[in-house]
Amino acid sequence: MELLAFGKTGWGDELFYATLMTIAVSITAMFVGFFFALIFTPLKLSKYKTLNLVGNFYTTVIRGVPELLVIYLFFFGGSGAIMYVASIFGYYEYIEINAFITGSMAIGIISGAYSTEVFRGAIQSIDKGQFEAAKVLGINKFGQFYKIILPQMLRLAIPNLSNVWQITLKDTSLISVTGLVEIMRQSYIAAGSTRDPLFFYSFAAVLYLFLTYVSMKLINKLEVKYSRGY
Amino acid sequence: MDFDLMITSLPKLLGATVVTLKLLSASLFLGLFLGLFFAILRLNKNIFINKFAYGYSYIFRGTPLLVQIFIIYFGLGQIEYLRTTFLWAILKEPYWCAIIAFTLNTGAYTSEILRSAFQTIKPGIVEAGKSLGISNKIIFYKIQIPIAIRQSLPAYGNEIILMMKGTSLASTVTLMDLTGVAKYIISTTFKPIEVFIVAGGIYLFMTFIIHNVIKYLEKKYSFQQ
Numbered sequence: 498m499e500l501l502a503f504g505k506t507g508w509g510d511e512l513f514y515a516t517l518m519t520i521a522v523s524i525t526a527m528f529v530g531f532f533f534a535l536i537f538t539p540l541k542l543s544k545y546k547t548l549n550l551v552g553n554f555y556t557t558v559i560r561g562v563p564e565l566l567v568i569y570l571f572f573f574g575g576s577g578a579i580m581y582v583a584s585i586f587g588y589y590e591y592i593e594i595n596a597f598i599t600g601s602m603a604i605g606i607i608s609g610a611y612s613t614e615v616f617r618g619a620i621q622s623i624d625k626g627q628f629e630a631a632k633v634l635g636i637n638k639f640g641q642f643y644k645i646i647l648p649q650m651l652r653l654a655i656p657n658l659s660n661v662w663q664i665t666l667k668d669t670s671l672i673s674v675t676g677l678v679e680i681m682r683q684s685y686i687a688a689g690s691t692r693d694p695l696f697f698y699s700f701a702a703v704l705y706l707f708l709t710y711v712s713m714k715l716i717n718k719l720e721v722k723y724s725r726g727y
Numbered sequence: 728m729d730f731d732l733m734i735t736s737l738p739k740l741l742g743a744t745v746v747t748l749k750l751l752s753a754s755l756f757l758g759l760f761l762g763l764f765f766a767i768l769r770l771n772k773n774i775f776i777n778k779f780a781y782g783y784s785y786i787f788r789g790t791p792l793l794v795q796i797f798i799i800y801f802g803l804g805q806i807e808y809l810r811t812t813f814l815w816a817i818l819k820e821p822y823w824c825a826i827i828a829f830t831l832n833t834g835a836y837t838s839e840i841l842r843s844a845f846q847t848i849k850p851g852i853v854e855a856g857k858s859l860g861i862s863n864k865i866i867f868y869k870i871q872i873p874i875a876i877r878q879s880l881p882a883y884g885n886e887i888i889l890m891m892k893g894t895s896l897a898s899t900v901t902l903m904d905l906t907g908v909a910k911y912i913i914s915t916t917f918k919p920i921e922v923f924i925v926a927g928g929i930y931l932f933m934t935f936i937i938h939n940v941i942k943y944l945e946k947k948y949s950f951q952q
Contacts, residue, residue, distance in 0.1 A: 558927065561888070563930060565906050566923065688801065696802075699798060
């Protein structure tokens with residue numbers, strides 16, 4: 498137990514901050530994913546074949562390629578791409594992107610592909626009459642989406658989004674390969690310095706179980722909130 | 728775009744695909760039996776057996792696959808006793824450690840898929856079997872299992888694809904699978920985009936094949952509603 502003590506003698510505080518980092522990366526990635534889903538869901542539902550193709554390309558490629566490969570692409574290619582863009586604007590210095598940003602972008606794009614599918618499914622399962630009724634009532638496009646479609650869609654999407662959240666949370670363990678100090682990386686460091694990998698990796702597993710358990714409980718509450726009236 | 732690199736790296740990456748496919752097929756094969764075993768335990772009425780099977784699937788579905796591989800590969804070697812047994816011959820090889828981790832992981836997901844498939848079988852089917860005088864054992868093996876397998880095909884197809892992506896984690900325990908070789912080429916040439924296109928293309932091709940095989944099987948074994 499002294500291995501987990503807070504302060505200089507143990508790894509308790511380090512693992513605590515690493516857990517916070519995992520939560521921060523997961524939440525950021527989830528929001529990056531929502532942003533991508535917001536762009537690609539309309540593309541997938543569009544009437545135009547070309548736009549469909551773009552949307553389908555995104556979700557198919559990201560869901561068909563291992564997460565680790567996407568992370569390597571961002572890790573090795575991220576700063577190169579940014580420097581290329583910067584060079585167009587006449588900036589030639591070396592730019593290094595923070596591991597947090599690379600990680601949450603990579604995981605965000607992955608979780609965005611799953612979120613896109615969830616939103617698409619949810620919108621498609623809303624009754625057509627709802628769209629028509631909103632139109633007939635003369636509600637503008639903005640109001641139609643935010644006041645009529647979105648609340649109904651969220652109710653349908655939350656159970657599946659909770660799956661996406663679980664996937665995202667577990668995927669953050671993979672960005673430990675980029676050196677970002679989250680649970681997995683911290684356990685790796687601790688295991689290396691104390692030569693006690695069994696204990697630290699098992700503890701990491703417990704931390705992840707704790708996170709998934711707590712988030713499940715919270716999401717269940719949300720689910721109840723959004724399905725009131727049904 | 729460096730097309731020469733893409734062409735020269737293709738044979739290396741295809742060679743590594745063999746490792747990926749070996750890992751995938753071994754862990755899916757073993758995982759299917761493990762999953763079936765735990766699905767049957769889940770349906771058991773004894774609360775302890777039931778909870779044990781639930782705990783197994785909960786733990787393996789609630790933690791990242793990376794943690795599971797690391798515990799097995801780095802962690803288990805620490806137990807002195809294990810080093811003296813015959814198991815050590817298996818556990819010191821990263822290849823077998825990866826297969827054990829993948830098997831346990833896919834077993835957990837498969838057990839959930841099969842359990843829900845068993846639970847959706849209409850009781851009337853089992854009753855019909857009983858009234859025909861078929862023994863419980865034969866009802867289970869010849870009636871319930873085939874129906875459950877058909878029910879779980881779509882979900883199991885997803886699991887195969889997820890597992891295929893999961894095998895990429897073997898590269899973290901020094902195995903040179905498709906992702907491992909891709910990472911090696913990227914880190915020596917610093918051409919991430921080219922390598923990503925080739926390696927990603929191979930993965931997508933495998934996803935495409937799996938997807939279509941499952942679709943074909945679903946059609947073949949679809950029963951008339």
